[in-house]
Amino acid sequence: MKRAKSTCVAAQSLPDAPGLILHDLSKDYGTQRAIETLGCEIRGGEFTVLLGPSGCGKSTLLRMIAGFETPTGGRITLGGRDITALPSSQRDIAMVFQNYALFPHLDVAGNITFGLNVRRVPRAEQRQRLDEVARMMGLDALLRRKPAQLSGGQQQRVALARAVISGRPVLLMDEPLSNLDAKLRAEMRAEIRALQRRLGLTLIYVTHDQVEAMTMADRIILLNAGRIEQSGTPEQIYSRPATPFAARFIGSPPMNLVPAEALGIAAPPGTSAGLRPEDIEIAETGLPARLVSHEYLGADLLITVAAGSARLILRRPARLGLPPGPELCLRWAPDALHRFAPQPGPASLPTPDPASDPASGPACAAEPAPQPAS
């Protein structure tokens, strides 16, 4: 434990924060399976976001890493060391809880140094580390206040400070920003991101907010119903979603996902096609469609069109305005099109209406394969 000896951990980055590997991890609650057997690697020094809808098992996964839940099966290694059976305090992991979990009876200083106190770090060193961390987090003036006398953002900062002062290289956060208002949330996002970079922490961050995930993550692990849908950088997941779920979950408004036939694309039956709203252009030629409605967002305009039986949303700069008439043609770059093979199990996609034929649209030159946009 050379870190424990260094007195100025907080200000220096950890040269080699360890990574985590989950080996075939699973978790059952009674007969209900919360986490399907899954494996993945969380790299050292990276900002990893566990993203997924409510109830998909993000917290469960995080709590298994922290040691608050025992996995039903599988192992967890941290920097090569098997930590599956270790108590949480010996895992070299710090955590920021959703409701901050500050001790109401201790003042800010007492909260931040709680762990040092428990571990009997000498007073002088405690004070020095407290000073350093308090300065870094902008808490100097608040050290004598009780948590009840702090705003939500300040409490959040105290919780962060308590995690940082431990000097532990791995930090877990479970929806840490969900209690803050939108403006503060944006600020704290940047702050947490900067802190992680500066200290070189291995940070695992749980959220159900895809914007948070996209803006903060080095790597996103997208979970759904206890399974990993996809993992990769935000760019990879956005531009190359592996499954229809990943395609719909990330991006706002979500990707248009329609049966391939509706777009006039030759594909095996049951294949669905996906197009991001911003990748669809209104052009002279292409897939005929009809204007249904539009929504003004300030910078952008969301236009809903019907192409045969399929509804598509497209996004374009508001200054371009609406197309002149209700009939229009759609075009997209070939590499903007995502194809998803038919999913086993119940299909959640609308079944194509055989009566509608895209070629029968009025004004467009019939052109089954749309032209690449230049």
Add this chain to the structure above:
Amino acid sequence: MTFATPTSATAAVSAPVSATTGAWPGLDRVLISVGAWMLGLIWIAPLLYAAWTAFHPAAYETRFDLLAPLSLENFPLAWKQAPFARYFLNTVILVTSILSVQLVVGTLAAFAFARLRFAGRNLLFGLVLVQMMVMPDILLVENYRTMRMLGLVDTIAAIGLPYMASGFGIFLLRQTFMTIPRELDEAARLEGVSLLGLIWRVYVPLAKPTYLAFGLVSVSAHWNDFIWPLIVTNSVSSRPLTVGLSIFAAPDSGVQWSVINAATLMTSAPLLIGFLLFQRQFVQSFMRAGIK
């Protein structure tokens, strides 16, 4: 604005009228006040009588005279005629030892019931609840037999022992501990506290109002307890105040009422003064602990 005032005034007046039967507005409120005052007076009358006689010469025991001369001589008289100093000491030892053991046992048991998982937890907790249902007086004989078996009859320990594991205390603390968020528990464990450290650093400080409220109930109950100490003690060295006072006040001892009442005031004074001094804290912690 100008129109609103008369309307709201009539509304305020008409509400109590319609609440009563109409003809006698506010009659029920008057009756309630009178009743409350009567009950209060009846309740406090003996105390007032005791205070009156204690501060006046013996000649005024049965004669009420507003101008009667005040005197403090009854107190030293009482103090000298019986070993009250010893009784005080006994009671203080009794009350503090009961309370401290109750707090330690109660805290550990309550924590176990609130946060640990072990076989038979619900059954054991059921037994704790049963203890709260059983009137202590029912157990007098059985307790006496136990104390004799232990060879403890006529000791302070014998008075306290049956009350040291308080079901009420365990129950109260458990309920409080269960309201403490699990996240706090987990945050502390992550920092590496031991189980006892967790209780001491997190659970105990957060349950402070409950401790204060329970402490008051326990101290006043055992300060004033009479029957059991009367049965189990028979010497000056173990007798608490209540028993000592009753022996002192026994009719055949031939002591004057004014002196007896001075002794009575003396024995209950520490509790009364303590309560008056900390009244606000007590009321607050009763509110927070959910006892009313």
